[in-house]
Amino acid sequence: MFGAIVAGRLVQTNLQQIDETHFVFPLEQPYEINHLTVFLLGTVPFPEGYAATVHFAWPGGEYFPLGTLTNARPSSIYKVRPHLPAGISPATATAAGPAQLGIEIAAADVVENIGNSLKTASAAGKNQEVAQRVDIGKVAEKIVKNLFNYLHSFGGEVKLTPETPIPLSVFQRWYDNFTRKIERDRGASFLDRED
Known part of the structure; x- marks a missing residue:
């Protein structure tokens, strides 16, 4: 049947x-x-x-x-x-x-x-x-990795270190892009594609 x-x-x-x-x-x-x-x-x-x-x-x-x-x-x-x-x-x-x-x-x-x-x-x-x-720890890790990759995309020839000052406006742009992707994908599935 x-x-x-x-x-x-x-x-x-x-x-x-x-x-x-x-x-x-x-x-x-x-x-x-x-x-x-x-x-x-x-x-x-x-x-x-x-x-x-x-x-x-x-x-x-x-x-x-x-x-x-x-x-x-x-x-x-x-x-x-x-x-x-x-x-x-x-x-x-x-x-x-x-x-x-x-x-x-x-x-x-x-x-x-x-x-x-x-x-x-x-x-x-x-x-x-x-x-x-959902493993909250894994989700948080993927979000931090997304932010890390975003920040490193600005590095170019400059080596980013833990002491490199980063303007808050950069974090705001990352956050705006991140939430836009969540709305577009209706979830955070894009984080899985970045692995």
């Missing part, structure tokens, strides 16, 4: 049916996943008055909702941003096991309510899962 594709991989064919309304795709190498697509195969539509919610769980983690599927909207693409838990390397993360892509069939009104709450949370920028996985 369902199919899934992790970007850059073949179609998932390992759907496991838990019961009449619950299905799971185990997703190997979860910390390499960026985008995934979930869809109805088209062979069996939802019964009248039913639809499905789509959920995701990192290895050992709780499920969180990604979105919904209906007969009118039989496929969706989701961005799943991998965040390695503190102290875990990519090699040990792979050993942690697969992530789980869960699908639950439910009454259409229940699915619609979940879909509406996801849209509201997304519009408000309150993606709880991302917020729970």
